Amino acid sequence: MPLMKVLSAVAREFLTAFIFNYRFIPVFVIVVFLIKIQHEKYVALITNTAYKPMKKIWDSLQEVIFFGAVISFVAGVILIMLGVTFTPVVFDYMLMIMSVFLLFNTRYMCIVYTGGILALIATIFKIHDINVTSILVLISVMQVFKSIMIYAGAEKDCEPVYIKYDDGIAGAFITRKIWPVPVIFAVFLTQEMREIMFNTITVNWWTLFKPENFYAGVIALGLDCSVSVLSFDDMTIAMQPEKKNRETAVLLMVYSILLFILAVLSRNMALFKLLGSVFALVGHEAIYFYNRFLEKHKEALFVPVHRGVRVLDVLPESSAYKMGVKRGDIILSINNMDVQTEEGIAEALRKAPNYVWVKILNIDGQEKVYEYKSYPEGIDKLGIIIVPRENEVTYNIRYYGGFNILKNLVKRFRGDSQ
DSSP states (O other): OOHHHHHHHHHHHHHHHHTTTTHHHHHHHHHHHHHHHHHHHHHHHTTHHHHHHHHEEEEEHHHHHHHHHHHHHHHHHHHHHHBBBTTTHHHHHHHHHHHHHTTTTGGGHHHHHHHHHHHHHHHHHOOSSHHHHHHHHHHHHHHHHHHHHHHHHTTTTEEEEEEETTTTTEEEEEEEEEEEEEEEEEOOOHHHTTTTTTEEEEEEESSSSTTTTTSSSSSSEEEEEEEEEEEEEEEEESSSSHHHHHHHHHHHHHHHHHHHHHHHHHOOOOHHHHHEEEEEEEHHHHHHHHHHHHHHHSSSSSSOOOSSSSEEEEEETTTHHHHHHOOOOEEEETTTTEOHHHHHHHHTTOOOOSSSEEEETTTTEEEEEEEOTTTOOOOOOEEEEOOOOOGGOOOEEEEEOOOOOEESSSSSSTTTTO
């Protein structure tokens, strides 16, 4: 079966790349190191604002490396089954473009931009060594997996921060993910390459894409591996973060499908190579700026309230999480004691009662009562991060994506979430 043959070849190339590929290994290590630096900056930003406990950096790195490897394997199988081929120099060019973009904004490390720019240059200047159609297919396939990852992690991958909003304070959520993705790709074997490539596969099935110099019914392809990056960067102040991330994931999926259609049409029509290259860049940027437009023209959701305390985030497995408190809820009272501040919450739980009932007003304007029992330990904190009133927080300002992020200097919530 062709599928089993491809699975075996991709697995073999994947293992070979991490053991013997002297060109791949150092580049992959450098990319992972750069991602580590970016994650450290991200963790510093989050832990200096709302103080939600974060994963250890090594744990986060293991996670993105693992999912990057999964994407690599499945995408490699899909690309080879489709008959998509590259010349190795394509990925050298993309790495050079990525290193330049890294100087300006880590968002541009993503294969959308490195591949899109390369495809556009190759189309305009008619560089025959670069297969534009293959690049468009690669981008579309990778974006499918990115949209799946965003959708699957919509709720758990967002982190709370405070922002400066209308001369006051509001809560917001940042989502930033960077995956290092090895790209396993097929190379059309010339006579010279046959002598240096030992991992080959014979393609004797129908493929949607074929090398330009393919005429026979059977073709031998060599397999190689390079490094790419998938990244996602977003902030929401006007929507529940999980809803915002899922909507963005759907938009990215639609973008990927449209780009794939353009790639198919570009096989025999040069005009669609140009349209596809432009759409790869403009379409992705359109989603980014559309999201920014929505955020700037909607009212902030997580703002301080005059009565009660607004919940910004609920810590996993906390008392509040177990009783059903949600992001955006307003806590009106605890055990019939009205609360207006974090100190009020602490006072209501000072004696660590075994039974707690919390009266809340949800984002739909409905009042509800949540109950929770904890015997014999009692409940001394809810495990929430609140939206403080401005006079409760001392801060300075950092910038993230055009938003003013408030860095809490008194560190009120570090290790002491209410």
